[in-house]
Amino acid sequence: MERPNRVVLQERDAAGTLTSTAVSHIGFHVPDVAAAASFYGRVLGLVVQGELENGGLRLGWGTGHHVVDLIEGEKSLAYYGFEVRDTDGIEGIRKRLLAAGHDVSELDPSFIDYALGTADGISVPDPDGNIVHFHGPVERQGENAADTGRRPIKFQHTTVGTVDVAAMAAFFVDVVGFRISDQLEDGKFAWLRSDRDHHTLAVVEIGKAGDIDHYSYDLAEWEDFKAWCDRLTDLGVDVSWGPGRHGPGNNLFVFFDDPAGNHIELSAEMEKFHDDRVTYVPRRWKPIPTSVNLWGGQLATWRKTSEGN
Ligand SMILES: [Fe+2]
Structure with missing residues (x-):
């Protein structure tokens, strides 16, 4: 059997500059905005916070910043955003992007309506041409009250599909x-x-650019997965993968889909890193099913690994 190429990704230059930056929001093109908004309200407790200029809807929790934007169109990723809490983080990112020749523009002010302190934000295409947003700290009152089985703790990560x-x-x-x-x-x-x-x-790698593989919300603990799986069943939403535990990140997971077909992950127990106290060498996991699902290696229908199924 032909062995796949072995690749060692390296860290260079600015690696590790950011230590207080997290996902902020994500925008999707979806064929039916109303159906998707209804789903996100019913299933994830996200409420409409405003209408976008392009006719889309902005959804969020409580009085804080928004989480999901829904824009009418063929299913695809419209943009994905990060909240940068590092000191001088936005300015640093802007300088490094410009020095590397990237096309940086100012972020639409509506994304930083809830800014704390200086309202600063930038927008830049990633190597696939997806639009990435970076903005400074925003108010998040009302976002952090977990209600077991009804809403997750927070938006936790984005997994972008790519060709490279x-x-x-x-x-x-x-x-x-x-x-x-x-x-x-x-x-x-x-x-x-x-x-x-x-x-x-x-x-x-998913063989195309311009869409996510999945994105993820945090739950507090394992017990919440039972409440969520029962709740999803009550709501007529199929659990499509899991429960399981990932190797990389060691986090627990279940997956389900929104009406547009975006894969949504609920996650807990994500491994924590304390880089200021230990030197860590990135691990290189075998491309086999049990790496992405330690509990027996059952894969999601859309997931493949290069060695074995
Ligand atoms: Fe994930």
Whole structure:
């Protein structure tokens, strides 16, 4: 059997600059905005916070910042955003992106309506042409009250699908300032961190650009998975993968789909990193099913690994 290429992703230049940056929001093109908004309200407790200029809807929790934007169109990723709490973080990212020749523009002010202190934000295409937002700290009152079985704790990570994992990893690590936590040794999946969580962003080869593989919300603990799976069943939403535990990140997971077909993960027990106290060498996991699902290796219908099924 032909062995897949072995790839070692490297950290260079700005790697590790960001230590207090997390996902902020995500925008999707969906064929039916009303159906998707109804689903996100019913299932995840996200409420409409406003209408977008393009006729889309902005959803969030409580009085805090928004989480999901829904824009009418063929299913695809419209943009994905990060909240940068590092000191001078936005300015640093802007300088590094410009120095590396990236096309940086100011972020639409509506994304920083809830800014704390200086309202600053930038927008830049990633190597696949997806639009990435970076903005400073925003108010999040009302977002952090977990209600077991009814709403998750927070939006936790985005996993972007790509045709070129190495290029995406180099952009986010060497220029923006993330670090590599883990990768599959065939180079087709990389998990990147920008705060204490094992990953706030992951990139995976899916044979095309312009869409997510999945995105994820945090639950508090294992007990919540039972409540959520029962609740999803009551709501007529199928659990499509899991429960299981990932190797990279060691987090528990279940998956289900929104009406547009976006894969949504609920996650808990994500591995924590304390880079100021230990030197960590990124692990390179075998590209086999039990790496992404330690509990027996059952894969999601859309998931493949390069060695075995
Ligand atoms: Fe995930």
